[in-house]
Amino acid sequence: MSTDEQPARPGAGRFAPSPSGDLHLGNLRTALLAWLFARSTGRAFYLRVEDLDRVRPGAAERQLADLSALGLDWDPPVLWQSERLDRHRAAIDTLAAAGMTYECYCTRREIQQAAAAPHGPLGAYPGTCRDLTAAERAARRATGRSPALRLRSETTEFEIEDELHGVYRGVVDDFVLRRGDGTPAYNLAVVVDDAEQGIDQVVRGDDLLSSTPRQAYLATVLGFPIPRYAHVPLVLNRDGKRLAKRDGAVTLADRAALGETPREVVALLANSLGRTGSTPAALLDGFRPDTLPREPWTLDPVNMVKSGGNP
Ligand code: GLU
DSSP states (O other): OOTTSOOSSOOEEEEOOOOSSOOBHHHHHHHHHHHHHHHHTTOEEEEEEOOSSOOOTTHHHHHHHHHHHTTOOOOSOOEEGGGGHHHHHHHHHHHHHTTOEEEEOOOHHHHHHHHTSSSSOTTOOOOTTTTOOHHHHHHHHTTTOOOEEEEOOSOSEEEEEETTTEEEEEEOOOOEEEOTTSOBOHHHHHHHHHHHTTEEEEEEEGGGGGGHHHHHHHHHHTTOOOOEEEEEOOEEOTTSSBOOGGGSSOBHHHHHHTTOOHHHHHHHHHHHTTOOOSSHHHHHTTOOGGGSOOSOEEEETTTTEEESSOO
16 A cells, blocks of 8 residues: 555554653653544554663653643553564564575674665665575574574665655664564564554654664554654754753653643643643644645753753
8 A cells, every 4th residue: 555545544652651760851742643643533542662772760651641741542452562572583484484484693793783784775774694605604603693584675775755754765674573682673563563553644853764764664564554753853952962860850750840731741742843722632623734844943941041942
């Protein structure tokens, strides 16, 4: 199915945080946008806790509580990615049965060194283990290192369409499907979960744009429709770096400690989008993706001096 076809049913959007800590203003702004994109188009809106990696106990629960405090709502059930390992494995098995996987014994350092060589696209896996002979594979197995499983990709590039970035063509390499420790890799899990949850609209930070051609290609290989994408600008700190917890009062709890209510936080986020309103519902009226700022929002959380992003 092309991305231009209208879905037969309203479809669904989602927000898919990793529970590695509290959400900061950048994450909250992306969540608000994902909700606005979904609800303004009559879609369902799901939360998916991406807990295959970097889990901090209690973080997921606090993330859900913060989203709810902002006035965001979602359709049940909340999906915990770790409960879907059998589905991830089934997809990996399908790919393996089709001859589209191979074991990779490379260490991170070996990949970095090989990828730094002056050929091939930047950041792409150079294919070191793609065509190992049986003897070479046996020698690597004998080291006792547990291999990652990679996609035997049949392309090197794939084109996607993004509501904010337009047509985007990017690298598709032999990316990891299953890590050496047996955990499904993000790029595999996200594709399987989005498809099986009926998600046809993916709104997330634009740091993930460059991974999207890989994911869209994998979706087609697995016979899944490609969702619509909207990669939204990040929030940056004073130094132009991606906002992080260490930048100061950036979580809802931090803001509350300064006497700021969730409504005031929504108003701040709305302002960064060139809008006024202190609840998500109020921002639904007149939500227009084509008028969203295309530049990152630069924020000084200590002084709350805002610049950029305000048309
Ligand atoms: N779990 C990812 C993150 O928090 C987001 C994945 C996605 O939206 O596709 O960065």
